[in-house]
Amino acid sequence: MNIDLSYLVSTMKHLIDTPSPVGYYDAIKPVIESYAAELGYTVTYDNRDTAYITVEGHDTSKTVCISAHADTLGFMVRGINPDGTLRLRAVGGINFANVEGENVTVHTRGGQTFTGMLVCAHHSAHAFDDAKTMERNENTVFVLLDQHVKTAEAVRALGIRNGDYVAIVPRFTVTDNGYIKCRFIDDKAAMACSFAALKYMAENRLKPKYNTVFAFSFYEEIGLGGIYVPAEISEYVAVDIAILGPDSDGSEQTVTICAKDASMPYDYGLTNRLIAAAERAGCRYAVDLFYRYGSDASQAIKGGNNLRAAAFGMGVYSSHGVERAHVEGIENTVKLMLSYVLEG
Ligand SMILES: [Zn+2]
Incomplete structure (x- = not known):
């Protein structure tokens, strides 16, 4: 898989530079719409302004969701x-x-x-x-x-x-050797991964295995982002920052699959399929438990939605402060995303 890294980083910077504290969606909605339109996709919204880009799959009998939250602290x-x-x-x-x-x-x-x-x-x-x-x-x-x-x-x-x-003001900085330092890598990096994956599929004329909804929510940081999910979605994968702490196998260079967050273990079978997808994609990955952490996926379960939940994302140092990630970890996140979306 040949991911367009300069698109990935410039999209991430644009999204990070667009302010979107929890519930403030006015400024970033036109940005989401313009990135989608550039790739030939349209955006729809629910009444909470969660943005959805829906891509038809080979098999239309099942719908899965990739969620990246658009809100920040x-x-x-x-x-x-x-x-x-x-x-x-x-x-x-x-x-x-x-x-x-x-x-x-x-x-x-x-x-x-x-x-x-x-x-x-x-x-x-x-x-x-x-x-x-x-x-x-x-x-x-x-x-x-x-x-x-x-x-x-x-x-x-x-x-x-x-x-x-x-x-x-987030202070976006990228070093010559690929470190990205700024606020709100959480979760604008994952939004940029979604657009990089959509671009890859559009340019290579690839269809997802199942109908796939790319969602961007506005209330994740207060625990309410994924609490409502459209009824047709039966698998919900949150792409969000991976925590680096004393027990972590992950790093800023890996994509890390979350086995359990603060409130629940993620779906056993779906998590195993993500591990298999990472193996297939040949990307550098780890499996970790995220300690004081929740995601749109666990919020979706708490909201009473009838679905399987899982999560993965790029390793991020100093989360919820001035954060640091690496282009390699973000690229690996796109590769896992594509492997899951294209092959299930
Ligand atoms: Zn997050």
């Missing part, structure tokens, strides 16, 4: 301090200890954007005794807007309100 404005800084609530599992100093963009519901920076209330060791020791959390980390505003009224006059989304 982020924030909403919850209040405005008297000095004009913004108080936040996290959407998804933000680690406040690693966001200080990051640039952000505020997206107002009126369609304006404003840049700012995440700062700690006691931001400077020159000015505060406890700048180094103050715990960074929802009550101590604020947005300092890049505007001449010193009062809450001045901020409201800009058009910023409670309930506006705040997205972290």
